[in-house]
Amino acid sequence: MKDYVLRNRKGLLLVLLAVLVTSLVEISNIKGNNKPDLSIRYNGFNIEQKKEISEEEIVEQFFTDNQNYFAFYAKTFQIEEEKLIALLKDDYKNNGLLEATNLDKYLIDYLLALESENKDLFNNKITSSMPNSEYIISLIKYFTKVYDNVDFKIAAAIGLIESGYRSEYMLKCNNVFGGMAGGKLIKYKSIEYGILKYVQLLSEGYFAKGLDTVEKIGRVYNPVINENGQKVASPTWVINVNNATSKYENIILPSTLDEILTLQTNQE
Numbered sequence: 001m002k003d004y005v006l007r008n009r010k011g012l013l014l015v016l017l018a019v020l021v022t023s024l025v026e027i028s029n030i031k032g033n034n035k036p037d038l039s040i041r042y043n044g045f046n047i048e049q050k051k052e053i054s055e056e057e058i059v060e061q062f063f064t065d066n067q068n069y070f071a072f073y074a075k076t077f078q079i080e081e082e083k084l085i086a087l088l089k090d091d092y093k094n095n096g097l098l099e100a101t102n103l104d105k106y107l108i109d110y111l112l113a114l115e116s117e118n119k120d121l122f123n124n125k126i127t128s129s130m131p132n133s134e135y136i137i138s139l140i141k142y143f144t145k146v147y148d149n150v151d152f153k154i155a156a157a158i159g160l161i162e163s164g165y166r167s168e169y170m171l172k173c174n175n176v177f178g179g180m181a182g183g184k185l186i187k188y189k190s191i192e193y194g195i196l197k198y199v200q201l202l203s204e205g206y207f208a209k210g211l212d213t214v215e216k217i218g219r220v221y222n223p224v225i226n227e228n229g230q231k232v233a234s235p236t237w238v239i240n241v242n243n244a245t246s247k248y249e250n251i252i253l254p255s256t257l258d259e260i261l262t263l264q265t266n267q268e
Contacts, residue, residue, distance in 0.1 A: 076192035078123040104146045128172045133165035139195040147203035157244035
């Protein structure tokens with residue numbers, strides 16, 4: 001044995017060196033959190049066993065992981081969920097869906113644009129559910145996180161003053177904020193859609209234009225002419241809304257979509 005080692009000393013050293021290098025590489029991969037090598041070594045050759053995840057699988061996983069979003073917004077806009085998903089899948093490469101950093105805002109913008117282009121895809125029948133106030137206020141809270149320039153307390157307080165969240169006439173119209181068109185209360189197809197449009201109105205029509213206090217909002221939302229002939233916010237309305245904001249200072253409400261969906265189910 002000794003003679004064998006002496007005769008093959010060089011070869012054995014090379015083998016030991018190879019084993020050492022391989023061990024160091026494997027340790028380095030573990031420390032660097034590299035993906036494991038799934039290849040099988042056989043007689044000095046590598047037989048590749050690595051499985052590449054296909055683009056189709058990535059897309060399917062995305063829709064599976066976010067199914068609750070598609071269900072919620074399909075119901076909000078009254079479009080068949082399967083139709084919505086089919087449309088999104090059909091054009092996901094061009095519409096940037098998989099790269100969306102705010103899926104709520106992405107789906108809202110997508111559906112609003114789709115609604116203006118093809119109304120036949122949507123059911124625009126008025127669906128009145130007579131929801132309770134907790135659900136309504138939770139929706140306002142949720143959508144003010146999507147349109148994050150809107151002060152939730154002000155949005156909730158205005159709704160409380162305008163409808164009390166219990167006016168049967170207004171709730172049947174899915175309108176809690178008193179929005180009018182042509183001298184009549186605007187009717188929305190679902191309470192979720194009505195709340196969404198209310199918060200969007202505050203975001204784009206008021207807060208984005210610098211009307212970000214009750215007094216500033218009131219000059220447009222609920223104006224009166226004062227003794228000097230100037231248009232100002234109704235003093236009574238301002239006092240009432242400001243007082244109502246205190247109700248929502250530290251209120252604890254459902255904040256995740258899953259919690260909203262649970263409340264939604266309880267309304268049905």
